Amino acid sequence: APAASLDGVILRALESADIADSRCWADEQGVSHDDVEREMNSLESEGYITKTLNQTLFWELTPAGEEAVAQGSPELVILKALPAEEAAAQADVKAKVGDDVFKGGLGIAKKNGWVEIEKGTGNIVRKADPAAVEDKTASLLKGLSDALDAKTLKELKRRKLIAQGKRTAWTLGKGASYAVERRRTAADLTAAMLADGSWRDTTFKPYNFDAEGTVPACGVEHTLLKVRTEFRRVLFEMGFAEMPTSRFVESCFWNFDALFQPQSHPARDAHDTFFVSKPGVARHVPEDYCERVKTVHQTGGYGSRGYGTVWERSEADKLILRTHTTAVSSRMLYELANQEGGFTPKKYFSIDRVFRNETLDATHLAEFHQVEGVVADYGLGLADLIGTIRDFFRRIGITNLRFKPAYNPYTEPSMEVFGYHPDLKCWTEIGNSGIFRPEMLAPMGLPEGVRVIAWGLSLERPTMIKYRYSNIRDLFGHKVQVAASKSTPIVRF
Ligand code: PHE
Structure with missing residues (x-):
């Protein structure tokens, strides 16, 4: 026959009387x-039994206390270690009895008048016969009980010879749904x-x-991607459609020239931009x-005088890693102007990676992300x-805004x-x-009267502020802790 299950044994025991003490009962x-605790918790949750906690505090010997009972108190061990005739150097005694006994017993041995410390040398002198003294500490420990006075x-306890222990046991009784046989529960x-x-x-x-x-047990989004997810949600809510951004390598034409950025502009220098060598054009x-x-x-048009400098096709054909997502916007606006059926009003956004030849430090990376x-x-x-900017930032929790005039080659005014x-x-x-310039929009073929407004920001900056990163390298790159991605909250805005 299968061994009676423990919950069944408990229920049968309770039929005649309460179990006064679960710990004694378990021993019996x-x-x-x-095991008893596990079963009684389960029986209690189903109403079969009641349980009441009984806790008692008691004193017990520490390992040092046990040692003192067996070998004598630290002060006696020291006394025994001393030669009868001459003083002993402290270091020798310490080496003989051990650090803990030496530290724990010397003071008491002195107080008891068992030893004296020699002035000048610091040597220990024996002042009592170890066979004749009474080891009070060891006797106290042998008779340890709650009845001892509080001071003792x-x-x-101060001497770490005793410590307080806690005993937890339960009294068990019949519960409201008590039965000798436990019904199988589903x-x-x-x-x-x-x-x-x-x-x-x-x-x-x-x-x-x-x-x-x-x-x-699953993967988690990288912290930056969590924030990207939220920006996307906000922009979708505002009625924006996402632009296709899967084009890290871009021509200077779409990244700069289409944006009316002059070919002499310093940003088009290798100091600021990564040029691709294979293929290079x-x-x-x-x-x-x-x-x-x-x-x-070169000569302007649409009411503009242009830059009046020579424009080289070979410059425009050069391939680079795009320096901003505005390169994607220029492609999209050109397509919008030339789509079948002509221009229709549109709201677009993009969130993706851009590249700049930056000096790396705690707040700058050579590749980062832009929201546009x-x-x-x-x-x-x-x-x-x-x-629009106010609406966008309000939705990510920034309500207090200021605008400052600025300059971009492709927008006027810029802020x-x-x-x-x-x-x-x-x-x-x-x-x-800013508002894109006519010198940019008109050559694309956008109808007169169409105006295009745009704004951009980095993805890293708001992420660092929201998640309190002070070093961008903890957020992006090979130093990122996977555990940090797991523990960052999903939603911040
Ligand atoms: N392209 C700009 C930058 O990289 C941001 C911007 C986007 C400015 C759109 C105006 C309009 O900082």
Whole structure:
């Protein structure tokens, strides 16, 4: 026959009388108290039994205390270690009895008048016969009980010879749903129970609402991607469509020339931009559009005088790692102007990686991410730009904004955006923006009257502020701790 299960033994024992002390009972039964505890918790949760906690505090010997009972107190051990005739050097005695005994016993041995310390040499002199003295400490420890007076107990505790222990046991009694036989309980309602009607007579386990969920063993998004996810949600909510950004290598044409950035501009230098050597030149740019870009740079048009400098096609054809996502915006605006059926108003955004030949430090990386928004429609103005930017930043929790005039080759007017940061308690630059110039939009073929407003910001900066990173290298690159990605909250805005 199978051995009686422990829960059954408990229930049968309770039939005649309460179990006064679960620990004594476990000893009697020859089972571990941990097992009894597990079963009684389960029986209690189903109402079979009640349990009441009994806790008692008591004094017990520490290992040093046990040692003192067996070998004599530290002070006696020291006394015994001393030669009868001559003084002993402290270091010798210490080496003989051990550090702990020496430290724990010397003071008491002196107080008892068993030893004296020689002036000058510091040597220890024996002043009593170890066979004749009474080892009071050892006797106290042998007779250790709560009955000893509080002062003595405190002193023994200070000497780390005794420590307080805690005994936890339970008194068990019959519960409201007590029965000698435990009914099998089901954890789940199954299709079979419904089909054969057995659910009617089944007792179900109560649902444990306090149980902790298991942590799923799964990958997590990188901290930056969590913030990207939130920016995307915000921009989708505002009615923006995502631009295709899977083009890290870009031609100077789309990254600079289409944006009316002069070929002499310092940003187009190898000091600031990564040039690609293989292949080094772009295979395709729209030829007629390229001609119009050349003209607007050299001689102007659309009410502009242009830069009046020579524009080289070979410069435009050079391949680079894109320095900003505005390169994607220029491609998209060109497509929008030339799409079938002609221009229609659009709101676009992108969030992706850009590259700059930066000196690396705690706040600068050579590759980072930009968030960019673009709205193209008839008759837009500065108020639309400011309003859109306010709306966007309000949705990510930054409500206090200031705008400062700035310069970009492709926007006029241009504004840097400053936000009052409630976490950092200061004004900090959070973005750049502007209205794209006619010299950029008109050669693309966008209808007259169409205005395009745009703004951009880095993904790293708000992430560092929100998640309190002070070094960008902890956020991006080979020094990132995977554990940090796991523990950062999913939602911040
Ligand atoms: N491209 C700019 C930058 O890299 C940001 C910007 C985007 C400015 C759109 C104006 C308009 O900083």
